[in-house]
Amino acid sequence: MxxxxxxxxxxxxxxxxxxxxxxxxxxxxxxxxxxxxxxxxxxxxxxxxxxxxxxxxxxxxxxxxxxxxxxxxxxxxxxxxxxxxxxxxxxxxxxxxxxxxxxxxxxxxxxxxxxxxxxxxxxxxxxxxxxxxxxxxxxxxxxxxxxxxxxxxxxxxxxxxxxxxxxxxxxxxxxxxxxxxxxxxxxxxxxxxxxxxxxxHTDALTNLTNRRAMQQRLEGELDRARRYNRPFALLLADIDHFKQVNDTYGHSVGDQVLREVSSRLAQHLRESDSLARWGGEEFLILAPETDLHQAHLLAQRLLEAIRENPISGVPVTLSLGVACYRQGDTIAALLSRADEAMYRAKASGRNRVMLEEEMEDIIIPAHPTKPEL
Known part of the structure; x- marks a missing residue:
């Protein structure tokens, strides 16, 4: 891809x-x-x-x-x-x-x-x-x-x-x-x-889709899911301890981390998936035709893609929250569940994946040889 x-x-x-x-x-x-x-x-x-x-x-x-x-x-x-x-x-x-x-x-x-x-x-x-x-x-x-x-x-x-x-x-x-x-x-x-x-519709730093454009894609995918009863998933990823990266290494390194994270995430997505810079150090992935189990596997793959190699000498990890469309969902409700799952991943020690509360939490432990940020 x-x-x-x-x-x-x-x-x-x-x-x-x-x-x-x-x-x-x-x-x-x-x-x-x-x-x-x-x-x-x-x-x-x-x-x-x-x-x-x-x-x-x-x-x-x-x-x-x-x-x-x-x-x-x-x-x-x-x-x-x-x-x-x-x-x-x-x-x-x-x-x-x-x-x-x-x-x-x-x-x-x-x-x-x-x-x-x-x-x-x-x-x-x-x-x-x-x-x-x-x-x-x-x-x-x-x-x-x-x-x-x-x-x-x-x-x-x-x-x-x-x-x-x-x-x-x-x-x-x-x-x-x-x-x-x-x-x-x-x-x-x-x-x-x-x-x-x-x-x-483009984020100036990473050249990814920005929040405004992703919002339009979310609305289109929600309409498709409602009309044809098709699944889709949202993955909300946040760079762990990103403020410390900026404070310790400077904003130029922080910018490079954002660019490299966006590039690695994009390389591990399917052609049908959409990736956006959602906030400062947050990224949102829209995965059509994806149930919760498949989204969990995708989140694991993205987690490993980021933490496997340091970026500009800085070890980087993610916390990911995963949520899937349910009948009657709104975009706000779906985002809220993904956001809640992501913050639960943060609260549980970072460098891991959390699924929405509908299913049992699945935790991916931190890499034993790489310190958390």
């Missing part, structure tokens, strides 16, 4: 994708829809006798490409980003070529731009959805520059230039710059919001 402790909680904030499954489902609909749109545009333009050069040579390959991407995605759902990036480049190439053809051969004949050019800004939206903020901006700038370059060359090749053509080209350029600027601002605000959300 990968550890929950990382040096920088924001390092991957732009590449983490909690909507991957949704993207796959949407893509399985959008790709055939894109193929249908390309085929319809090709067929209707051919019937009307207005099939442009880009449409003639690019629409059918695009439709075939979308179908192939659909087949690939069905077989390889994990390749969703590769699928979208391929589709992105296909659409971008079509739009740039269409813009060149429109400005070079058609713009002087009409007021306004071709329907294909109306889709030009969609590539920005795709880029900012698929890539992180800097990559999306870089790609979009290259795409816009390529489009403007192709359009400029097309204008120079145009048989004639009039005020209407120049105005259309100018409005197209300015509107796309505005689209891109607004999208970049939105992406920046979205990233800033994600960072603020991460900071509001």
């Amino acid at each position: 990968p550890p929950r402790y990382t040096p920088d909680p924001y390092a991957t904030i732009e590449v983490a994708d909690p909507l991957e499954g949704l993207r796959v489902r949407i893509s399985l609909w959008l790709l055939p829809l894109g193929a249908l749109a390309a085929l319809a545009a090709w067929g209707l333009s051919a019937i009307a006798g207005k099939l442009s050069l880009p449409d003639q040579y690019l629409l059918l390959p695009m439709a075939a490409g979308f179908i192939l991407l659909e087949i690939y995605l069905w077989r390889n759902p994990q390749g969703i980003r590769r699928v979208w990036q391929t589709a992105l480049f296909m659409i971008a190439a079509y739009e740039v070529f269409s813009l060149f053809y429109e400005t070079g051969y058609k713009l002087h004949q009409r007021d306004g731009i071709t329907p294909a050019a109306l889709w030009f800004p969609m590539v920005y939206l795709m880029a900012f959805n698929l890539l992180n903020r800097r990559q999306a901006l870089r790609f979009s700038l290259i795409y816009l520059a390529s489009g403007l370059l192709a359009g400029g060359v097309g204008l120079l090749m145009s048989p004639s230039l009039n005020v209407s053509s120049i105005n259309t080209a100018l409005q197209f350029t300015l509107s796309n710059i505005a689209y891109l600027a607004l999208l970049y601002m939105f992406a920046y605000l979205r990233r800033h919001y994600a960072q603020m959300h991460q900071m509001a």
Whole structure:
């Protein structure tokens, strides 16, 4: 199981994708829809006798490409980003070529731009959805520059230039710059919001889930337990004599103890478990699908993980209280029983596990070769 402790909680904030499954489902609909749109545009333009050069040579390959991407995605759902990036480049190439053809051969004949050019800004939206903020901006700038370059060359090749053509080209350029600027601002605000959300739900010292975020998870797990009658356990762990650690070794060592304890605890939990810094030197573990016996075994494992090796030369132990969900429980009642069990472990000599009072107390004796703190 990968550890929950990382040096920088924001390092991957732009590449983490909690909507991957949704993207796959949407893509399985959008790709055939894109193929249908390309085929319809090709067929209707051919019937009307207005099939442009880009449409003639690019629409059918695009439709075939979308179908192939659909087949690939069905077989390889994990390749969703590769699928979208391929589709992105296909659409971008079509739009740039269409813009060149429109400005070079058609713009002087009409007021306004071709329907294909109306889709030009969609590539920005795709880029900012698929890539992180800097990559999306870089790609979009290259795409816009390529489009403007192709359009400029097309204008120079145009048989004639009039005020209407120049105005259309100018409005197209300015509107796309505005689209891109607004999208970049939105992406920046979205990233800033994600960072603020991460900071509001993460403990700054240990990078663990904080009390506020854990409270939300507890409420969700309680609702699930009530609805489906499923068990879950809470383990409340407190570092023994932590004040003495700070007083004897200094707060920098105390901080290192907190970080190392959080890391060791995380390494010995299941993927489904949640770990939070609950208070100053207290940690709360939420263990779904766990009865009291299983929670006791988990608490033993965590106890041993902490006391087996000193931290920064300091022997560290825990006192753990364990409580399990009962029908009709509230979060406050469950936490109260775990807290009471933890304080009974403290009162019984520390460096041990205590279960809630419903069952007979189970005491794990202190390690004989390691002094208590």
